[in-house]
Amino acid sequence: MQIQLENIDKKYDHVFAVKNVSLSVHDGEIMALLGPSGCGKTTLLRMISGLIPMTNGKIFFDDKDVSLLHAKKRNTAMVFQNYALFPHLTVHENVAFGLKIRKYSKKEIADSVRNILKAVEMEDYENRRIQDLSGGQRQRVALARALVIKPDILLFDEPLSNLDENLRVTMRTNIKEIQRNFGITSIYVTHDQEEAMSIADRITIMNEGEIQQCDTPRNIYETPKNLFTADFIGKANFFIVETDLLNKDRTIQVLNRKIALEPNTLHNPVAMIRPEYFKISDHGTQGIVTLKEDLGAITRYKIKIEERYIFLDEMGSQLHKDIQIGDSVKISFQEDKIVLFEKDVKRRDD
Ligand code: ATP
DSSP states (O other): OOEEEEEEEEEETTEEEEEEEEEEEOTTOEEEEEOSTTSSHHHHHHHHHTSSOOSEEEEEETTEEOTTSOGGGSOEEEEETTTTOOTTSBHHHHHHHHHHHTTOOHHHHHHHHHHHHHHTTOGGGTTSBGGGSOHHHHHHHHHHHHHHTOOSEEEEESTTTTSOHHHHHHHHHHHHHHHHHHTOEEEEEESOHHHHHHHOSEEEEEETTEEEEEEOHHHHHHSOSBHHHHHHSSOOEEEEEEEOTTTOOEEEEETTEEEEOOOOOOSSEEEEEOGGGEEEEEEEEEEEEEEEEEOSSEEEEEEEETTEEEEEEEEGGGOOTTOOTTOEEEEEEOGGGOEEEEOOSOOOOO
């Protein structure tokens, strides 16, 4: 099922929690809503589920306008971070709950529950009480309970934030696999960029109630459309573009090179280069290493060059093992990896 959001606003008093959001989620796709705390992602998810009304705008599921439809009639299922399970009931009773309400027969319930527990690899726990399960197992039951009612749309509200790091990484792969097997159109709210990038087909970045960019994880990382997105996703080095007012030439100073920009229509441009496009080399600009972090697959250096700092990432295999904090190094960069955008959004505070 396809989801179409058209010009959605949500106002509390006179403040916009969500502002003019338009978005399409394709059939079978998993779309992440990603942004800092308070950016409006949960509010948007709740409007899609029908739990809270919109101030303005329209929501379509395929061709059907569901804007005024009661939550119960939208056939969506939600998966929450606190599981929303009944702790004293068994796994079976929790998963069967929605089917009982919908008056399915005993046999249908037994078959559906068994099948769905198999799909989330919890078939051996059918008679275990929820309070006797681990966090990861509870989250699987929550997923089974959402899936068993055969929803058209799955809505995830930070489902993994109660789990520890290792389990989160495992569970996000499980969720993606299960979602793909069932082919259910899904929206996944998170403030964790790595989780969004790993789980989603596309990501919608939000800030202060508004969409900043919607694209695949790769495109968002490689070609962010504005300062907010570039800064929020991954690590970025920013450079101010200088304009020669006399002859209208625009150049950016990156290290010791002045690079002329193609004529462009940006008013107040800023340039960005990701840390992996800088490298330590025999020739280039001289700087001092002020920080070196071994992050496993990569090593990240912070290098002071005159009055500014550059972040530089090296793959483990290229590692300059002997370089230490305080060493003098030369660095260069890949000119074709410069990304330009408008400097119109304030930076998040680090
Ligand atoms: P988090 O990740 O912290 O949950 P979020 O991106 O999901 O954040 P929302 O919960 O959607 O953000 O909130 C968006 C904005 O709307 C916030 O400024 C919040 O304070 C405000 N807001 C949400 N619900 C209400 C409400 N019932 N009354 C007034 N303001 C609200």
